[in-house]
Amino acid sequence: MQLRDFIQQAEERQWVEHVDTPVAPDEGMVRLMYRAGDKILFFRSRWNGYRVISGVCASRRYFALAFGIDERELCAYLVKALESPAVPPIVTAAPCQEVVEEDVDLEALPIVRHTPHDGGPYITAGIAVVHDLARGVLNAAFHRLMRLDRRRFAVRLVEGRHTHSVWASSTEDVPVAICIGAPLSAQLAAAMSPAGGIPEFHIAHALAPTPLVRCLGSDLLVPAESEIVLEGRITHELVDEGPFIDLTGTFDIVRKQPVVEIDRITRRRDPIYQALLPGGPEHRTLMGMPREPTIFAAVNEVCECLNVWITPGGASWLHAVVQIRKRRPDDGRRAGEAAFRGHGSLKHAVVVDEDINPFDMQEVEWAIATRVQADRDIIIWEDQPSSSLDPSAKHIPGQKARTAKMAVDATIPWDDEKGPRHPEAFQRFRYE
Ligand SMILES: Cc1cc2nc3c(=O)[nH]c(=O)nc-3n(C[C@H](O)[C@H](O)[C@H](O)COP(=O)(O)O)c2cc1C
Known part of the structure; x- marks a missing residue:
């Protein structure tokens, strides 16, 4: 058109x-x-x-x-x-x-x-x-x-x-x-x-x-x-x-x-x-939307990816929400790692389950609040190649900028391959 x-x-x-x-x-x-x-x-x-x-x-x-x-x-x-x-x-x-x-x-x-x-x-x-x-x-x-x-x-x-x-x-x-x-x-x-x-x-x-x-x-x-x-x-x-x-x-x-x-x-x-x-x-x-399919494809290689949103709050470049259908205890973590392969400039990724609307930051934050333990679910990689657009990155003239990267696994924690012991404790009640 x-x-x-x-x-x-x-x-x-x-x-x-x-x-x-x-x-x-x-x-x-x-x-x-x-x-x-x-x-x-x-x-x-x-x-x-x-x-x-x-x-x-x-x-x-x-x-x-x-x-x-x-x-x-x-x-x-x-x-x-x-x-x-x-x-x-x-x-x-x-x-x-x-x-x-x-x-x-x-x-x-x-x-x-x-x-x-x-x-x-x-x-x-x-x-x-x-x-x-x-x-x-x-x-x-x-x-x-x-x-x-x-x-x-x-x-x-x-x-x-x-x-x-x-x-x-x-x-x-x-x-x-x-x-x-x-x-x-x-x-x-x-x-x-x-x-x-x-x-x-x-x-x-x-x-x-x-x-x-x-x-x-x-x-x-x-x-x-x-x-x-x-x-x-x-x-x-x-x-x-x-x-x-x-x-x-x-x-x-x-x-x-x-x-x-x-x-x-x-x-x-x-x-x-x-x-x-x-x-x-x-x-x-x-800038952001074209990176969503590449993140989607990279995540889909390690588990089932349902949707990706590069959020406007993250300057539509540095932050992504990744929605997956979890089938194994470590799918959230693996999806977080894979997201960075799908978009080299990504700095922070949050992984959510299929019951969370990835396009609604209130819901995403709710998932972080109720499903994340920082010492278990946050993965940090130090000194990674970075976007030149991030003013907080390390900028050395003539070299690629460097940054720390973080994935937050905000999926429901699973005890083993069978899933969470009390799945009902993680469900959000939704009024009709
Ligand atoms: C509105 C807009 C402005 C852009 N301005 C520039 C620019 O000035 N210089 C640049 O190198 N990339 C710029 N980009 C990014 C590239 O166009 C984009 O990364 C593109 O995918 C590069 O593709 P290629 O390396 O496959 O040719 C801009 C992107 C958008 C959407």
């Missing part, structure tokens, strides 16, 4: 707030985006011909709508897409190429400056597409882009991510296409890192039909129904990038990062620019 059809369906469900007065892409717009929470905000008054949308990925229910499924089925649906990718069709005429601008002027786009402390205005919902020749696949991933002038950005490439590996292993400019306003299927897939050399857009097409089109200046393929595509090259010139508010809501530091030069803009006739609030619900949902 293309983004504008999704917006229309969301409007029918009263999920969209409209702003009809003109708003410049600055802190005034940011304030409205912040206040909207996880609602979709549609700035319908055109700025240089662009309307602006924010929050389209801010809630799980938006993805459920786009994929035509129930919200609670999302994790299983993503697991299925990862197991059964689908090759998207390539079309020759595409909405994202209705207008071609060879005279590039990035200052004409409503690229938002989010705080006075930022290094500049940032594209925050741009999917960077590159050919990964070493793996023989087309790679798609979100990368923030700080506008430098009319034709150039600084791009943040985290070391170890595929776009970074492609760039670091080449001495030449790397052709890149940056897609803005892509269908939700493509956005979610670009936030995933499918194993085994599967291109992200094959996952996208398994989630919902996502046709591709060839770029005009390269053989890169992009979602045909995107709103805007910036065609260009990642160069080897380095400039200061940052500061920038990151996922945890804290400022990321200034680093030397590559310059991207844009050669051409292709877009729809009446384009909608997607602005994503850094550290807001849209950023958090897009």
